[in-house]
Every structure is written in structure tokens, then in C-alpha cells.
């Protein structure tokens with residue numbers, strides 16, 4: 645069980661950094677490299693006795709992370725943000741492409757806000773036109789994703805864990821989990 649549990653790690657400034665295995669979180673607590681912020685009813689048995697499993701810990705020292713919160717702009721990450729769902733027709737296919745909302749030929753840039761996942765059919769249909777000229781619509785507004793929803797997507801954990809993470813993530817991430 646403990647092998648699968650993940651703990652949210654906060655910087656000492658409370659910014660969410662990543663998720664780590666519960667075992668590692670416990671060892672950071674025992675060595676006083678981190679403090680427990682939230683815990684859960686799940687009880688862990690360790691060499692030092694029983695303890696409630698932490699769900700959120702906070703590092704005692706500040707970790708400097710350049711470009712904190714930024715996700716590399718790439719086709720793979722665009723598809724991830726849009727859950728491999730075509731942003732025009734809402735369907736998901738094995739082979740997905742990305743589409744420039746304002747086409748490059750019309751000065752559109754390659755950025756999070758101008759590129760969305762699209763199926764081949766919609767991509768072809770839209771072609772090099774502005775969306776207003778096509779009768780097509782975006783199913784959601786593209787946004788710039790934050791690091792935590794990507795690089796360490798949390799695995800399956802008890803609901804109580806997710807609940808305890810939420811307020812720490814919500815300040816930084818839209819629709820965090």
C-alpha cells in the first residue's frame with residue numbers, strides 16, 4: 645500500500661513542487677528536512693513506530709527552480725493539455741495533430757494560446773483560415789498549463805489525499821487534479 649501512496653511536496657514558500665513516494669516523505673520528516681503539513685488516517689508502520697501517513701509536507705529550506713510552473717511548449721504537451729481531444733469536434737483519435745488557431749501564414753505564433761489539439765479531419769477542414777471564416781468553434785479556450793498537472797501527474801491515491809492536496813494546488817493551478 646505505502647508503495648503506491650504519493651505525498652505532495654511544497655517548497656518552504658508553500659508553492660507545490662512535485663509528488664514523492666510516501667516512504668521518501670516519511671524519511672524526509674524523520675531526518676527533519678521537511679515538516680508535515682497535512683496527514684491522513686492511513687497509519688504507517690516504520691522502525692520508529694506508528695505514524696499517520698503525511699499527505700502534504702513542506703521543505704524546510706527553499707528550493708530554487710528556474711521557470712517554476714512553466715511547461716515546455718511542444719506538440720506532446722499540447723496534446724496532453726487538451727487530453728488528446730480535438731478542440732474543434734471534441735473527438736479523440738489515435739493520430740492527433742496540432743492546429744494553429746491563427747494560421748502561421750497569417751502571422752499566428754506557436755504558443756500555448758494559439759495552438760490546440762486537432763484531429764486530422766478538422767485540421768484539414770480548417771486549413772489556413774481564421775476560425776471565424778470556417779464556421780468551426782473551439783470547445784474550450786486554450787490556456788498555459790502549469791508544471792504540476794504535467795510532470796508528476798498523481799497516480800491513484802485515496803480521495804482523502806486528493807482533498808488534502810487541493811487547497812495547496814488550487815492557488816497555482818486551474819483545475820489541478
Ligand SMILES: [Zn+2]
Nearest residue numbers: 730733763766
Ligand atoms: Zn476534430
